[in-house]
Amino acid sequence: MTSAFSVHDVQRSGRPIDRVARPTTIDDALDLLASNHGARPIAGGTDLLLDLQRGGPGDPVTLVDMTTIEGFRTITDATTHWALAGGVTHNQVVRHHDVRATALPLAQACLEVGSPQLRNRATLAGNLATASPANDTISALMALGASVELKRLLDGETETRVVGVADFFTGFRETVLHPGELITSIHVPKLTPTQRGIWVKLGLRRAQAISVVHAGIVIDLTDEGVVSAARLAMGSVAARVVLVDEFSQSLVGRTLDDESIATAAANASGAVSPITDGRATAQYRSDGIDVLLRRALAALASASQASTWPTDPPTLSDDEQLLRTAPTAGDVDDTSEIAVVLNGTRVSGSGATRSLLDWVRDEAGATGMKEGCAEGECGACTMQLDGAAVMSCLVTAAQADRRTVTTVEGLDHPIQQAFVDDFAVQCGFCIPGFLVSGARLLDEVDDPDDDQIRLALSGNLCRCTGYYPIIDAVRSAAVVVRSYKQ
Numbered sequence: 001m002t003s004a005f006s007v008h009d010v011q012r013s014g015r016p017i018d019r020v021a022r023p024t025t026i027d028d029a030l031d032l033l034a035s036n037h038g039a040r041p042i043a044g045g046t047d048l049l050l051d052l053q054r055g056g057p058g059d060p061v062t063l064v065d066m067t068t069i070e071g072f073r074t075i076t077d078a079t080t081h082w083a084l085a086g087g088v089t090h091n092q093v094v095r096h097h098d099v100r101a102t103a104l105p106l107a108q109a110c111l112e113v114g115s116p117q118l119r120n121r122a123t124l125a126g127n128l129a130t131a132s133p134a135n136d137t138i139s140a141l142m143a144l145g146a147s148v149e150l151k152r153l154l155d156g157e158t159e160t161r162v163v164g165v166a167d168f169f170t171g172f173r174e175t176v177l178h179p180g181e182l183i184t185s186i187h188v189p190k191l192t193p194t195q196r197g198i199w200v201k202l203g204l205r206r207a208q209a210i211s212v213v214h215a216g217i218v219i220d221l222t223d224e225g226v227v228s229a230a231r232l233a234m235g236s237v238a239a240r241v242v243l244v245d246e247f248s249q250s251l252v253g254r255t256l257d258d259e260s261i262a263t264a265a266a267n268a269s270g271a272v273s274p275i276t277d278g279r280a281t282a283q284y285r286s287d288g289i290d291v292l293l294r295r296a297l298a299a300l301a302s303a304s305q306a307s308t309w310p311t312d313p314p315t316l317s318d319d320e321q322l323l324r325t326a327p328t329a330g331d332v333d334d335t336s337e338i339a340v341v342l343n344g345t346r347v348s349g350s351g352a353t354r355s356l357l358d359w360v361r362d363e364a365g366a367t368g369m370k371e372g373c374a375e376g377e378c379g380a381c382t383m384q385l386d387g388a389a390v391m392s393c394l395v396t397a398a399q400a401d402r403r404t405v406t407t408v409e410g411l412d413h414p415i416q417q418a419f420v421d422d423f424a425v426q427c428g429f430c431i432p433g434f435l436v437s438g439a440r441l442l443d444e445v446d447d448p449d450d451d452q453i454r455l456a457l458s459g460n461l462c463r464c465t466g467y468y469p470i471i472d473a474v475r476s477a478a479v480v481v482r483s484y485k486q
Contacts, residue, residue, distance in 0.1 A: 014053035014264075018352035020059035020335040020398035026151065027158065027186060029172035032064045033180040034153040041066050041182060042116045044121035046114070046376055047130045048393050049355075053374075066182075067140070067399060068468040075099065084129065084186040085177030090119040090137070091315040099323045102190040105199035105216045106304055109140035109311075112201055114314040115208050115459025120378055120388045121395065123466045124185040131173045131240070134211050138241040140199045141165045142233035146188045152181035162187075172239040194228075198305040200296045202288045204279060207458035208377060212280045217296055219251065227251040231263075232293075234309050235290050237274040237285055241344070247293075248269040265293035277464045303307040313458040317388035336403040342366060343410025352398040356390075357381045359397035360407060368408035372461075381459030382433035384405050390441045391459070408432035414480035416474065424473040426464035434460045438474050442481045448474070 003265060021039070023029040031282055033039050042048055052061065066072050072087035077094055086278040087326040093099050099106040113119055113136050114126070116454040127135045128148065146165045165186075168175055177183075191197050201381030202211030213236050220229040234246040250264035274285035299305045302433050332338060332352040339348040360366045360383070362458055372380035376391040376449065384406040385409035415438045418424070425431050427439050441448060441456040448456065462470065 011055055014055055014062045014484075015054070015058040017060050017396070017477050019331050019397060020063045020065050021064045021220075021331045022398070024068060024070070025187070026069060026072075026182070028182070028261065029064050029066060029069065029154040030151060030158060030182065031283070033182070036062050037179075039064050039180075042396070042399075043067055043072070044118075044124045044126055044393075045396065045399070046118050046122040047126055049394050049396070050375060051130075054097075063396070063398075065396075065399060075423045075437075077184075078187070080390060081190055082188045083208070084188060085122060086125040086182060086184050087123055087188075087485040088125070088186070089121065089123055090114075091116065094119065094313055095315055095317075099188075100309070103188050103197075104139040104309075105142060105143055105197040105218065106146075106193070108139065108187060108199040108309070109136040109214070109216065111313060112136050112203075112209075112214075113212075114315065115379065115391075116456060117379065117382055117389045117391045117459045118394075119315065120317045121390055126185055126187070127415065128168065129173050129175065129177065129183060131169055133240050134173065134200075134210055134214075134236045134284060136201065136214050136235070138165065138169075139214050139216040139233040139235045140184070141188065142236070142241060142243060143197065143218045143231050144188055144191075145218075145231070146186060147188065148183050149185040150181050150322065151184045152178055153461060154433050166233075166243055169240040172365055174240075183269075191218070192220075194222070196303065196305055197298050198300055200292050204290050207455075213237060213285055213292055214273075215289075215292060215296065217293075217300065219256075219300055221256075225255050227254055227260075228254065232268060234268070234272065234289070237272045242272065244271050246270045249396055256297060261294055261297040261337065264297060264348070265290045268272075268293055287453070308452055311449070311454060312445065312452065313325055314441050314444050316437060316444065316456060318444070332398050332401065338397060340364075340397075340400050340402070341404045341407060352396070354397050355393050356383065356385070356397050356405070358393040358398045358399070360392065360405065366407045366409050369436075370429055370432065372430065377459075377461070378429050378430065379433040379457075382436045382460065384436060384440055387440070387443075389437050389459075406436065408435050411435060411439055412443070413477070415442065415477035418438065418473040418480070419470075419479035422469050422473040422476055424466060424469040426462070426466045430460060430462050434462070434470055438470075438477065441474065446481050446485065 011425045029210045042063045042467040043066045076083040093110040202213040230248040230251040235241040250267045254260040274282040347364045370380040372378035376394040387424040
C-alpha cells in the first residue's frame with residue numbers, strides 16, 4: 001500500500017557529500033582522486049549531483065572541485081584541431097565563433113544541451129563521462145573524429161593516454177575510464193576545406209528535450225562533388241552512441257543527389273535496431289532516422305548546414321565569467337565557513353555541501369528563489385553566479401565560495417516594472433527565475449528579437465502558461481534599457 005506520506009524521488013535522501021576538496025593543479029586533483037577511494041571529480045555537476053541524489057542512500061562521497069584549477073576552462077587553437085580543457089562548458093563552445101566555423105556539428109550539439117543556465121555549468125567532459133546514449137555532444141564528437149586525453153596517478157607516476165571518442169564507451173553509461181582517471185582535454189579536429197559537417201536532433205519539444213534520435217555527420221567531397229569519405233554517429237538508438245558503417249558505404253563514390261541521399265538514409269535506418277523507451281517506440285525512431293538523415297544530407301548537399309544557426313544566440317553569461325577561476329581556501333565540509341557576496345553584501349555561513357539554493361535561503365534568508373523541481377529543469381531557482389545565470393539547485397554552495405551571487409532580491413532592473421505593467425505575473429512562483437534570466441539577457445543583448453528571448457528563457461518554465469505577457473515584458477524592458485544608453 002502506498003503511504004499517504006510518500007514523497008517524490010527528488011525529496012528522498014541520496015548519497016551525502018562529506019567534503020569538497022579544492023585542488024589548484026591537475027596533479028593535486030589526480031593525487032586526491034588516487035588517495036580517496038570513491039572520490040568524484042566535479043566541474044559543472046549537472047549530472048553528478050542528480051546521480052548522487054537519485055542513486056539512493058550510500059556512503060558519503062568526497063567531491064574534487066575542478067573549477068578551482070587554473071586553465072581548466074580554456075579552449076586552445078592547436079592549428080589542426082581544438083584542444084578543449086576538461087572544464088570547458090557547452091556555452092563556451094556556443095560563444096566561440098572560430099570553433100563554430102570549423103567544428104559546426106559540435107556547436108550545434110552544444111546549443112541543444114539543456115538550457116542556457118545548464119549550458120553555463122555543464123561541461124563536454126561531463127557529457128562524455130556520464131556516457132548516456134542520449135547525450136547530444138557525443139555523436140558530434142564521434143563524427144568529427146575527436147579524441148580524449150586521460151590522466152591518472154599510477155604507482156606515484158602520472159599516466160597519460162589518448163583514446164578516440166568512438167572507442168571511449170563500452171556499454172550503457174560505461175566507459176574505459178579507470179578509477180581516479182580524469183578527462184583532462186578533448187581534441188576536436190577542425191573541418192578541412194573539403195569537408196562539411198552537420199548535427200541534427202529529433203526531440204519531443206523545442207527546448208530542454210532529451211533526444212529521441214541525434215546524429216552527427218561529416219562528409220568529405222572531391223572537387224567534382226563526389227563523396228570520398230563519410231562518417232555518421234547516431235545516439236538514442238542503442239545502449240551507446242554508434243558509428244554506422246552502412247551509411248558511409250552507401251555514399252562513398254557517389255554525388256549527393258536525391259537517389260544517393262535516399263539510399264544512405266534508408267540503409268542507416270535499417271542498420272540499427274532502435275530501442276523502445278518512454279520517449280518513443282522503435283518504429284517511431286526508425287521512421288524518424290530516415291527523415292532526419294534525408295534532411296541533413298540535403299543541407300550538406302546545398303552547403304546550407306549552418307542555415308538554422310540562430311543569430312547571436314544568448315548564453316546568459318560572458319567570456320570573462322566563463323574563464324574565471326575562484327580563489328581557494330582549502331577543503332570545506334558542512335562545518336566550514338564559506339563567504340559569498342550576495343546582492344552586494346558579504347554573507348558567510350556553514351553548510352558548504354548543500355546546494356547554493358538551500359544555502360542562500362537558509363544561511364542568508366534570501367527566499368525569493370524557489371525550488372520547483374530540484375533537477376535543473378524548471379528555472380525557478382535561477383541565480384546569477386559571477387554574472388552567469390545558473391540553476392542554483394545544481395550548484396554546491398562550496399563552488400560559490402568567494403564568488404558574487406545575485407538573486408531576485410538584488411535586482412534593480414527595468415524588467416521588474418515591465419513584468420508588472422505587462423501583467424506577466426500570475427501565481428508568481430516562477431517569476432523570480434524569469435526576472436533573473438531576463439535581466440541577464442538584457443545585459444547581454446539590449447535589443448533581443450523574439451527568437452533570442454525564447455532561447456534565453458527556454459530554461460524557465462511557467463506552469464500558468466503566461467509566456468506571451470512574459471515575452472512582452474522583456475520587450476518593454478529592452479526599450480527602457482536602450483533609453484539608458486542613449
